[in-house]
Amino acid sequence: MVTSANQTPEQSANSALGDSSDGTAPIRAIALEQHEVQNSVRQAGINPNFWYAVAWSSQLAAGQVLGVEVWQQKIALYRDRSGAVQALEDACPHRGVELSRGKVMGDHLACRYHGWEFDGAGQCRKIPYLPPSQKLPCAQAQSYRAVDRYGIIWVFPGDQSLADQMPLPEIPEFDDPQWLAVPVTGQFRAHFSVCNENSMDVFHGFLHEELQGWFDPVLLKLKDEGNAIVADYRVSYKGQMAKFLGFTESADQVTTKTVTVQYRYPHFFSRLEGVSSLYLMRLPVGLRESRSFAIFFLRLGLPGWLVQVLRPWAAKLIEQKIFMRFLNQDIEMMESEQRAIDRDPQRRYVEINPAIIAVQRMILRQYQQFLNGKAKPSR
Numbered sequence: 421m422v423t424s425a426n427q428t429p430e431q432s433a434n435s436a437l438g439d440s441s442d443g444t445a446p447i448r449a450i451a452l453e454q455h456e457v458q459n460s461v462r463q464a465g466i467n468p469n470f471w472y473a474v475a476w477s478s479q480l481a482a483g484q485v486l487g488v489e490v491w492q493q494k495i496a497l498y499r500d501r502s503g504a505v506q507a508l509e510d511a512c513p514h515r516g517v518e519l520s521r522g523k524v525m526g527d528h529l530a531c532r533y534h535g536w537e538f539d540g541a542g543q544c545r546k547i548p549y550l551p552p553s554q555k556l557p558c559a560q561a562q563s564y565r566a567v568d569r570y571g572i573i574w575v576f577p578g579d580q581s582l583a584d585q586m587p588l589p590e591i592p593e594f595d596d597p598q599w600l601a602v603p604v605t606g607q608f609r610a611h612f613s614v615c616n617e618n619s620m621d622v623f624h625g626f627l628h629e630e631l632q633g634w635f636d637p638v639l640l641k642l643k644d645e646g647n648a649i650v651a652d653y654r655v656s657y658k659g660q661m662a663k664f665l666g667f668t669e670s671a672d673q674v675t676t677k678t679v680t681v682q683y684r685y686p687h688f689f690s691r692l693e694g695v696s697s698l699y700l701m702r703l704p705v706g707l708r709e710s711r712s713f714a715i716f717f718l719r720l721g722l723p724g725w726l727v728q729v730l731r732p733w734a735a736k737l738i739e740q741k742i743f744m745r746f747l748n749q750d751i752e753m754m755e756s757e758q759r760a761i762d763r764d765p766q767r768r769y770v771e772i773n774p775a776i777i778a779v780q781r782m783i784l785r786q787y788q789q790f791l792n793g794k795a796k797p798s799r
């Protein structure tokens with residue numbers, strides 16, 4: 421059955437009875453039914469009126485410059501003398517040379533070509549060869565609000581007057597020493613919708629089978645909260661990996677847990693019943709390029725001080741030995757999917773997970789909301 425145009429996947433998802441893991445109480449699962457994928461989502465732009473993660477804080481030391489890109493907008497970041505991060509459009513108002521090739525001079529960013537200097541607001545403050553008696557020309561680079569928080573540099577690429585109204589995601593685990601934080605960076609040659617759907621798609625445990633990921637997934641609940649899609653899945657774990665991560669008590673025992681995945685536009689948060697949390701910040705770069713800055717938090721059941729002592733090598737080990745192995749398998753699938761889309765953009769695909777359809781609707785809705793806002797006559 422295909423969902424009708426005016427029926428949401430959530431409305432069409434009837435409850436069905438599934439088996440419980442131990443064969444006792446039955447579990448109410450959401451029915452998986454056929455929905456057509458909306459091809460337009462693969463061309464959708466972003467709603468830029470949100471905070472986007474663009475780099476790890478450690479990538480930008482004091483006095484350094486870094487070029488980043490948020491949905492086809494190139495931005496030059498620099499850290500000024502006070503340690504504050506400034507963000508300017510990556511094009512010098514003189515001749516368009518990328519400002520990210522320049523260097524930091526005190527609180528200013530100097531363009532590499534003729535050395536014109538710009539302050540954090542993008543205003544030209546100095547031209548080294550301009551005689552002191554002459555007035556500076558009116559030259560201004562677009563500036564963006566930037567914040568350094570949770571070890572991440574965030575930029576607000578949209579309407580700058582809205583930046584203060586839009587909160588950064590809240591990551592309470594970040595300041596709690598009991599949690600081990602594992603940062604993981606992802607780079608994908610795929611549209612962000614393909615990546616976001618992968619993050620919402622708990623049914624692809626098959627792909628990670630030999631890494632002893634999860635199995636027997638069931639979609640229990642799906643809610644569209646307007647700015648967020650929230651899905652509860654039941655999944656089972658078994659094996660050494662699950663034991664190491666604290667998901668199971670012993671390697672040969674099957675443990676069933678509920679994992680909640682939230683697509684809180686434009687980022688993802690997921691929680692596994694007090695054992696782990698994942699905050700995945702999506703950075704859409706261009707039509708065929710996306711990135712992610714994710715922090716995985718693990719509760720090791722050790723005293724906070726010990727977690728912090730172990731942190732540097734434990735985080736690296738978990739990132740390399742566990743996360744990158746999962747991520748590389750996902751990247752292979754996402755990039756293969758993107759190549760198929762590029763070969764035949766009109767081809768229709770079939771989806772049966774209503775949570776994926778809800779993610780697509782959210783992406784299209786947010787993009788439309790942004791376009792509608794732009795179309796309003798300015799007063």
Ligand code: FES
Nearest residue numbers: 512514515531534
């Ligand atoms: S192009 Fe930047 S100073 Fe000339």
Ligand SMILES: [Fe+2]
Nearest residue numbers: 624628746750
């Ligand atoms: Fe995966």
